[in-house]
Amino acid sequence: MRPFAYTRTASSSAAVATVTADRDAKFLAGGTNLIDLMKDTVEAPALLVDINALPFGDIVEHRTFVRIGALARMSDTADHPAVVRIAPAVAEALLASASPQLRNAATIGGNLMQRTRCAYFRDVATACNKREPGRGCAAIDGINRQHAVLGGSRDCICVHPSDMAVALLAVDAIVRTRGPRGERSIPIAAFHTLPGDTPQIETVLEHGELIVAVDIPISRLASTSTYVKVRDRASYEFALVSVGAALSVRDGKIADARLGLGGIAPKPWRALASERALIGVAPSAAAFERAAEIAVGGARGYGHNDFKIPLVKRLIVKSLASVAA
Amino acid sequence: MNLVGAPIDRVDGRRKITGTARYAAETPLPGLTYAVMVESTIPAGTIAAVDAAAATRASGVIAVLTYENAPKVEQHKVAGMTDRNLPLLQDRIVRYDRQPVAVVVADTFERATDAASLVRIRYDTSVPALSLAHGSGYHPEHSHGDEPSVYERGNVDAAFAGADVKIDRTYTTPVEHHNPMEPHATVATWDGDVLTVYDATQGVFGTRSRLAVAFGIPPANVRVVCPFVGGGFGSKGSAWAHTVLAAMAARAVKRPVKLVLARPQMFGSVGYRPATIQRVTLGAKRDGTLVSTLHEVRSQTSIFDEFVEPSAELTKMLYAVPNVRTINTVVPLNAATPTFMRAPGESSGSFALESAMDELAYAVGLDPLEVRLRNHADSDPSKQLPFSSKSLRECYSVGAERFGWSRRVPRARSMRDGGLLVGMGVASATYPTNRSAASALVRLSSDGTAHVFAGTQDLGTGAYTVFSQVAAEELGIPVSSVRFELGDTNFPMGPVSGGSQTTASVGNAVSVAARSARDRAIGLALGDPQSSLHGHDADAIDVRDGRIFLRDRPDVGDTYAAILGRHPQGEIEERGDARPGDEKTAFSMHAFGAQFAEVRVDPELGTVRVVKMVGAFASGRILNAKTARSQYLGGMVWGLSMALHEITRTDARSGRIMNANLADYLVPVNKDVPSDFEAYIVPEDDPNVNPLGVKGIGEIGIVGAAAAIANAVYHATGTRVRDLPIQPEKLV
């Protein structure tokens, strides 16, 4: 870890101004991701602005939505009755994430901003375009079992690690931010970006822009949502593949559907075409299989991760069947 | 003698729980400085240039040692099974990725860590040898101890050619790293030419001799201290580079130095279980009896040292097979030197052999347990000696009964639980009983307590506890009156705590020392006119609760406290030495066991859950049923881990380990280990093995466990996974 300066503020405008003014400054929330990366010298911010004193820790249910403050802890969010009722997939995804100790420390804002677990990104002795643009990607021909089968580029095939973000896709969440140029509301599906030839850019946030909350609109669809995850051990492990799904059925036909996929792409992946294909048809194994087939259209494996393509298809079918039941 | 000793709590438990047990890294010394190793980032080549300027300038830095300025030390081992050739900054050659190439010493740990990241090294790279499958190998002289690496009895080729049923399969196991909770750590301090080292080690005497060789000083000038070890599993059985480098740095900066490995460095230079490629062929008759077994083992070693994973040793003796050939080949790679890891050989080898036995069972249409019974070896077919004792049949039957083996429907993929496939598997376990010379010292004091010293180690196994029990039993005093000290080269010599030999070696020495102390105290009483026992016959005496009395007239007696109170020195000291006798020439000595596992497999996702595991083990006399059970269960968890989780992933191009942390190197979490998880102790009386009648218990728990799970997975799915670990992609 390199030496760094540290400051703490209770004012969001001061936090935004301080980070905006310094290219090498970063917000510090739970620190479970950032401090790790600093220890590995993957990140070396000159200044940490501790935001834990900002008033964004609450979860409040409003008439049409529930607002989860950016500093709400993963554990508190997972246990919150409004979240459990309004967006079960989100609670399930959080409980399937990390460990109790980490969930007690980690925040919702930090969770959305956490960086990939790609082993090459995390090891400064190896080549990674995300860490050092232009240096190359050691994962494409390397150990790529955990890597993306959709949405990758020649420069980067990492996967986004957040479980919660995948579940948020299934419930139409909105990310609220405050930045140097004011406030914004960003639909979760538009929040993360694909690597293309700029893998160092991962979200639409500007430098110094602060997440203040995540809003989940109250809907019947969201209340049906579920999250399922396949991983190499029973707990405390990132997804090999995961699915956040929601389905509403009216008069024997699927009225609306959401399908978020995790562990397979550099960003939480929304399977929009699959959702469209589901709407208007009767829920059936055949319909779910077709949706799954559409979801992996254009997918490609890199050797070690080929299995993710059939695996995610099966998981899609399984989870759609379970929400339809 | 009771076969199973009292299941008392660990005598050091309170100290561990309250944090007062002091581990090596916690040794407080005045003026302590902090060393951090810098490791290579290439697997093969030479150091072209070192730029240590920024590191040297960084605040708090006292020294930066590289091959350019490091003091001269001896890199090569002299002898000894646990000694290793070590990379000690003596030359510019890089032999593996993560090899130590510099050591930074600073006034705080944080500053040393930061400065270490500033050392810039330029390399001239050369082509590394990285492939176990394709690299060229050789047959080492020995596979293990004095065992030849190529062994044959009978004629395997002829027998196999003529066999009714033939199994010919290849099994592979990956590199695995021990990852004890306590990282390796050394605190070193010099006083003139005398070195004291507080080290996390499984062998204080081995570390002492390796340090003496490195610095060219007599062993008597080196003291190694290690009262507690936070797990070792073999990785702390040898003195590795960091221990010598810490002492080297302390000498260079003329202050005490602490060097603790960071978790990623635990994947660097402290050993690992090498990957294996194992071919097993079984030739059998229709009735399942074996006529031939071939076990070829290919394992990796480093280009600068030799370690052989002795995976085929158990194949020589586990079943009554007339024709057996085992062959070990090692392939030198640009990788760190592998080492012993919990049941080295038996764990990896049993995965192959016991999977093959399962394949045979299906091929001949017999219950896998029945196939094993039909090939039971009543005596050791390789040594042609009787077993000192063997209770494998009892292990099979106790295990089968506790597990509920009779529930198993023979056909594969025939049992279901809702949408999940159900499978049950079994495997045999065995582990040799080892023993080395060891000594102990017992001091009986006028307060009636005994202070016992032995230069052995407690890896968390319970050595403190069982040796206290042995001393208490021999002396006839309560366990609470025994104070046991270990882990110091100032104490009588003990062997490395490896090969499950500690209890058999040191336990017998403690027993001898305690018995002599008791006999001497009795002698004092009998010869002392002030004692009510004066003039009585030693044969008529019994001891209990610190009181020596006449067996026939318990009211006539004297206490240790009183006897020694009248003794001019107020205490007596007796030393006990124990060494193996000729039992090895008369008997084959092994512990045995049986492993049973039940799994649920999701047929669509390929995920495996172990829902039940039962082990039954017979290891001679058990000194403490509680600590023994923990050893067995711990071994079984290791087997589960080996079956489903553990794999060190090395980049095939760069030779760099890419999951060198505990988030990416998986071991089971609580949720992976079912609550239905039990080890049963099968009572066994072995009068031949050693005076205490004990066999090793630390390693047998892992043996066969991975095979039992893999066999259960086959039974559930009909898919045979021959390549560990078993992961979803191998099943769907």
Ligand SMILES: Cc1cc2nc3c(=O)[nH]c(=O)nc-3n(C[C@H](O)[C@H](O)[C@H](O)COP(=O)(O)OP(=O)(O)OC[C@H]3O[C@@H](n4cnc5c(N)ncnc54)[C@H](O)[C@@H]3O)c2cc1C
């Ligand atoms: C061993 C381990 C296992 C894990 N397993 C899982 C898992 O299974 N599933 C899963 O989803 N996650 C997992 N995680 C990741 C964990 O969820 C994240 O580390 C955590 O959510 C990050 O939150 P934090 O508050 O600690 O963020 P920090 O580490 O404080 O910050 C992370 C990043 O977010 C930025 N940031 C923080 N807050 C804000 C804000 N309000 N606005 C703008 N930027 C902000 C920081 O500047 C930093 O760049 C695991 C982590 C570990 C260490």
